Amino acid sequence: DVKVTQSSRYLVKRTGEKVFLECVQDMDHENMFWYRQDPGLGLRLIYFSYDVKMKEKGDIPEGYSVSREKKERFSLILESASTNQTSMYLCASSLGGPYKNIQYFGAGTRLSVL
């Protein structure tokens, strides 16, 4: 079974802190994604990566950055957390190429910024 593991289920941080959200997948997937999920807004793509050291902006990249130094790990960084970044963050991975293109999700990290 594919496993996508997010390092924390719940995080509480203060405004202005630097925050790292970690995601690891064990299926040698090329593609990895970070989404945030907010009530009434569904899932919105923040950043994605299709290879090591490669990153592409999604729909809402402002205030975030990412790092992919190893194929299995994709980190989301909030350089200076703000209250409007309080949200559920979901990591996903998928095999390279358009065939089926099934995304597998982690359990999510619920971040509260106070």
Add this chain to the structure above:
Amino acid sequence: GEDVEQSLFLSVREGDSSVINCTYTDSSSTYLYWYKQEPGAGLQLLTYIFSNMDMKQDQRLTVLLNKKDKHLSLRIADTQTGDSAIYFCAEYSSSNSNSGYALNFGKGTSLLVTP
């Protein structure tokens, strides 16, 4: 990106069938998916359908695709209280070069199953 629309809420009685509907706008969608999210959890793939198919059945789940109307539905037969969750429709289009292999998700339909 292109829009994927779903109704926000659906309530059914245990044992009845549930039908969750979804419309999308990208005519070049290649694959369409249904994901399920239980409270406090991530998204779990339920099923997917290739765009050249009209129907796919998997145990209690039936997916219908009307490509002409860009309409996708998920029918859950004999709905159980454990089916209460948020259901997301998603589409992938190989023409969407802006977001690579990212999927385009609807906002989700909250299904409540009452005893």
